[in-house]
Amino acid sequence: MKKYDINIVNDKNTIEMAVRGSFKEEDVQNFVRDYQSAVSRVNVENFTLEVDCTNMDILRQEMIPQLENSFKMYNESGFKTVQFNTKSNAILKLQLHRLARNVGMKNAKIVEV
Template identity: 40%
Template sequence: MAKEGSFSINVNRAEKTVDLVIVGTFTPEQVQEFVSDYTTKAKSINASEFTLNADSTDMDVLTQEMVPALENTIRMYQQTGFEKLVVSIKKNPILKMQLNRIFKNTGFTNAEVKEI
C-alpha cells in the first residue's frame, strides 16, 4: 500500500534556496494544497536568484501513468524561473534515467539529479 502523501516547502533566504520535501502518494486534494502552497511561496521570492532543492529520496521508479503528472510538475517548477533545480534521490540508476528524460522532454536544462 502506498504511503500517504505529505510535503513541506521552506524558503531559506540566507542560502537562496527553496527546500521541498515530498513523501508518499498524494490525493487530488493534497495536490491542490501543494500547488497552492508552492505558488504562494514562489511568489514571495525572486526565483531566478534561488535554487529549488527537491528531496525525493522517498521516490520509487516511476510508472508510465506517473510520468505525465511529474512532467507537469517539472514544467511548473521551470515556469517559476528558478536558477536551478536539484532533485535528490537514493542511488537508483533507473529513476535517475527517468528523471533526466523528463528534464530533457520538458526542456529544463538547468536541472540535475543528485544521488545520495
C-alpha cells in the same frame, strides 16, 4: 503523513522541498497551491529549487503526466537551478532526467545523496 514539505531558506537562497511516496489528485492540487505560494515570496532568479526525492517511489505510468506538469511549473518559475536529490536508484534518476529533458529544463541537476 504529509506527502511533501516546502520551506524557504533565505540565507541559502534556496527553496527546499521534500516529496514522499506517490501523489493522488488531491495531493497534487494542494502541492501546486503551496508551491505557488512559496515561489511568489522570493526572487526565483537568485534561488535554487532543491527537491529531496530520497523518499519518492519509482513513478507509476499514470503519475508521469502529473509529474511532467510539475516539472513544467518548476521550469516556468525561472529558478537559477533546480536540483533533484535522490538515493542510489537508477530507475528514478532516469525517470527524473527524462522528465526534465521532456519539458526543456536546462538548469536541472540530479544529485545522488
